[in-house]
């Protein structure tokens with residue numbers, strides 16, 4: 001997405017999507033709305049809900065934030081006891097209404113709605129094959145491939161059709177699906193993206209994160225396991241082993257950055273893991289400083305952990321403007337360079353004359369961090385020690401997170417010393433891989449590919465190039481380009 005389309009973006013690793021599903025006694029769409037509202041951080045490009053009263057299926061989706069798209073009047077048009085919903089940030093496909101989800105289709109099995117979080121890595125070949133066989137696609141999303149595969153299946157039940165379809169796709173998917181009567185949640189065999197199962201009275205619900213359960217008063221039961229399908233029909237829940245589970249590869253970035261700290265994902269508290277990251281960082285890379293500040297909000301928990309472990313006070317040295325986003329349209333030329341300043345403001349009274357530890361969750365291109373450091377120095381900090389609560393990001397993601405190409409990732413071509421010079425900090429330290437692994441309960445269950453390049457599902461040899469191409473408007477970069485980019489970039493990271 002270009003910044004001119006939807007507002008200022010100052011992060012480069014983008015949240016993917018949020019999904020929600022519920023069977024309820026009534027007003028399922030209203031509960032789905034609340035669930036999506038609390039998952040807003042996972043995608044701000046579009047939102048949608050599909051509902052069913054057991055006879056008919058109703059749907060509405062639009063471009064924009066949940067509260068803009070799904071007004072009270074819209075929710076009145078979505079009756080019934082079943083509903084699924086989706087917030088989108090595109091990892092494939094462009095930002096158009098056609099590409100908003102849930103996808104809703106009519107086929108010989110009835111009506112089918114699908115909400116997908118993830119990314120299929122064999123989407124191009126599957127789509128070409130299906131188009132050769134006569135399939136016509138309405139969107140540019142890989143999620144539509146799943147819909148076509150389900151519709152083509154001859155299996156007698158919805159569960160059978162979904163299983164047959166998903167056994168042909170490779171990659172990351174956490175899906176909620178529904179027809180007129182059934183609600184289904186299913187995860188890929190590696191469990192890349194989170195999907196949680198909850199209960200509200202006698203109803204069941206699915207959500208990317210448990211913060212969506214808290215808002216409706218639902219109880220968190222457990223994660224949907226890799227390869228598992230959970231079917232809810234007429235108030236009864238069935239758990240099926242739909243796909244042969246592979247080695248687990250939960251996305252570690254859910255803990256580092258994507259998920260809300262008040263959520264549980266993959267069965268662990270995000271806040272607890274994030275604080276552990278900060279504590280581990282303080283142990284590995286202490287600093288001679290007066291205080292610890294975070295780059296809000298995603299680094300708050302890690303900064304608190306750093307402060308606790310180091311004994312330094314935690315201060316609110318940077319204030320984030322939470323209203324930056326779609327309302328701040330057209331930053332293009334006028335404020336492009338001020339994007340960081342629009343989003344973050346340093347508190348001069350706190351920072352002036354102080355040696356400051358700044359904790360951030362990651363460095364992607366480095367351009368945003370550099371601007372932030374300048375702001376902190378301008379506010380009078382006498383020393384800046386930058387601490388990153390994850391290892392250097394050297395590789396792109398192919399499993400549902402929108403990342404820059406490898407050449408644009410500053411750590412893929414620069415040493416820590418070079419990056420420190422570029423940022424203009426007194427010292428820079430990243431959390432080590434060993435330190436990161438120690439912060440989660442089952443370290444072998446996670447994907448770390450953006451740090452170590454070990455892709456658990458092999459990606460094509462030219463996948464890096466494809467990643468470049470899919471970022472519309474980003475001309476292919478060479479390593480040389482990456483070096484010049486680091487000196488002065490026109491991109492916001």
Ligand code: SF4
Pocket residue numbers: 192250251252253254396397398399400401447448449450451
């Ligand atoms: S490559 Fe990184 S962002 Fe992508 S799934 Fe793995 S850990 Fe998550």
